[in-house]
Amino acid sequence: MKKTIYLVVPCYNEQEVLRDSADILKKKMGSLMERELISEKSKICFVDDGSKDSTWGIIEGLAADDRIFAAVKLSRNRGHQNALLGGLMTVKDDCDAAISLDADLQDDVDAIDEMVIKFNDGADIVYGVRNDRTKDSFMKKATAQGFYRFMNFMGASTIYNHADFRLMSKRALDAFSEFKEVNLFLRGMVTMVGFNQDVVYYERQKRMAGESKYNLSKMLSLAFDGITSFSVKPLRLIFSCGILFAAIGVIMALTGLFAGLFSIALSANHMLYALIWFMGGMNLAAMGTVGEYIGKIYSEVKARPRYIIEKYVDNKD
Numbered sequence: 321m322k323k324t325i326y327l328v329v330p331c332y333n334e335q336e337v338l339r340d341s342a343d344i345l346k347k348k349m350g351s352l353m354e355r356e357l358i359s360e361k362s363k364i365c366f367v368d369d370g371s372k373d374s375t376w377g378i379i380e381g382l383a384a385d386d387r388i389f390a391a392v393k394l395s396r397n398r399g400h401q402n403a404l405l406g407g408l409m410t411v412k413d414d415c416d417a418a419i420s421l422d423a424d425l426q427d428d429v430d431a432i433d434e435m436v437i438k439f440n441d442g443a444d445i446v447y448g449v450r451n452d453r454t455k456d457s458f459m460k461k462a463t464a465q466g467f468y469r470f471m472n473f474m475g476a477s478t479i480y481n482h483a484d485f486r487l488m489s490k491r492a493l494d495a496f497s498e499f500k501e502v503n504l505f506l507r508g509m510v511t512m513v514g515f516n517q518d519v520v521y522y523e524r525q526k527r528m529a530g531e532s533k534y535n536l537s538k539m540l541s542l543a544f545d546g547i548t549s550f551s552v553k554p555l556r557l558i559f560s561c562g563i564l565f566a567a568i569g570v571i572m573a574l575t576g577l578f579a580g581l582f583s584i585a586l587s588a589n590h591m592l593y594a595l596i597w598f599m600g601g602m603n604l605a606a607m608g609t610v611g612e613y614i615g616k617i618y619s620e621v622k623a624r625p626r627y628i629i630e631k632y633v634d635n636k637d
């Protein structure tokens with residue numbers, strides 16, 4: 321049985337690239353159908369994320385003229401991550417797997433073939449991972465690399481050089497729909513789903529036209545969401561700093577006492593400084609402790625699934 325694959329493409333003010341992208345994606349789907357890798361029911365679904373230009377008009381027109389295109393419109397701009405999730409959840413019951421990619425086609429569409437082949441071979445999630453960043457601007461490269469490193473240091477583990485170009489099977493999407501959180505960092509959440517995961521490598525291209533919709537502030541806000549929704553490490557860091565500062569205070573107090581015993585002259589305010597370190601440290605440690613409880617409350621209210629069942633075998637005879 322050939323599988324039905326939907327491409328899900330979030331679009332925000334993409335009128336400059338949309339028609340070209342639609343053409344390229346249609347050709348790609350056509351060739352996959354010809355090679356019998358995907359079913360004729362497969363589609364390309366554009367998600368308009370509350371664009372202010374003619375993006376929706378173009379998408380609607382495409383969907384009206386050609387059955388290969390589908391269109392979803394969000395009521396207003398909700399940002400890339402929400403638009404992508406909205407698209408995936410809308411199509412998940414109509415397809416066997418969905419592939420998410422950006423409207424500017426910076427992600428190599430030829431990598432889709434390999435994703436589909438890996439899916440047909442049994443993978444549930446296939447990550448597109450770029451193997452170099454030579455085509456990105458220096459600024460983009462530096463911020464992106466820094467972003468991944470910092471995220472991993474902060475405990476939000478993601479796949480290096482993977483953004484949101486990936487294939488997810490229907491059952492992975494079903495499992496994913498159990499994640500009810502509102503602050504989205506999809507690339508981090510998807511790794512938690514489990515099942516069979518695989519990777520394809522590709523070279524990322526320059527944007528065909530238009531401008532990047534991810535300015536520095538959107539990027540920082542994504543990084544912040546990633547860290548704060550995945551990790552209590554910042555809270556633990558506060559606690560550790562507190563303990564360290566308090567320990568410095570104790571050591572200073574001990575050296576003060578020691579100096580007193582052996583009549584070694586120290587700064588007149590030595591014991592005062594010791595007290596300041598100690599009290600400051602205890603304050604931070606107390607905040608870190610409260611933070612630890614807040615972290616627990618946070619993970620409770622996110623109500624993530626505690627487990628996802630992959631198989632259930634129950635032979636009655």
Ligand code: UDP
Pocket residue numbers: 329330331332333334369397398399400403421422423424426531532533534
């Ligand atoms: N996008 C979106 N909503 C937004 C911002 C961006 O749906 O609020 C889409 C955008 O149309 C594109 C994708 O998200 O398809 C990635 O954006 P962009 O190419 O500007 O980011 P970059 O590649 O520069 O990181």
Ligand code: MG
Pocket residue numbers: 422424426527532
């Ligand atoms: Mg882009």
